[in-house]
Amino acid sequence: MSEDIDEVSAELRRAVVRLYSRFRSERVDGEVPDAALLVLIVLDKQDRMSLSDLADAAHVTLGSMSQTVRRLEQLAYVTKVRGTQDRRKVLFSLTDAGTAAVTASRRHRRDWLKGRLDELTAAERDDIARVAPLLLRIADS
Numbered sequence: 164m165s166e167d168i169d170e171v172s173a174e175l176r177r178a179v180v181r182l183y184s185r186f187r188s189e190r191v192d193g194e195v196p197d198a199a200l201l202v203l204i205v206l207d208k209q210d211r212m213s214l215s216d217l218a219d220a221a222h223v224t225l226g227s228m229s230q231t232v233r234r235l236e237q238l239a240y241v242t243k244v245r246g247t248q249d250r251r252k253v254l255f256s257l258t259d260a261g262t263a264a265v266t267a268s269r270r271h272r273r274d275w276l277k278g279r280l281d282e283l284t285a286a287e288r289d290d291i292a293r294v295a296p297l298l299l300r301i302a303d304s
Contacts, residue, residue: 179298186272186275186276189271189272189275190268190271191264191267191268191271194264194267194268195234195235195238195240195264198221198223198227198231199231199234199235199240200264200265200268201220201221202217202221202228202231202232202235202241202255203235203240203241203257203261203264203265203268204265205217205220205221206241206255206256206257206261207257207261207262207265210256210257211244211254211255211256212254212255213252213253213254213255214228214229214232214253214255217232217255232255235261238260239258239260239261240257240258240260240261240264241255241256241257241258241261242255242256242257242258243255243256244256
């Protein structure tokens, strides 16, 4: 029994790593690096966030996040805004260009995955549909 679990575990790790790597390699021309894209995605969901909140969300240091946000500001993807409650607090928000970059990246990756799924048989897609909730349960535990 444990050999079966070991084999399933190894095969699942290989599949997840390869799929994740392939998914990350699917990029829109001129797309920002992964760390910067993560910031754009987080800001797209949260709207305004402080540098420390962004660093926490990305699990990186404040210094690293500061560099990433500075690059995104230079590209005009994010802008600084003052907090409404505490004017001393600096928050970051997406610009229209930042929103467009997130949208283009999501669309490209979604279309890539949809294309790969279209190549599978209906039964194979059903298998994936059945397994996807289990994978999410593993990821969320």
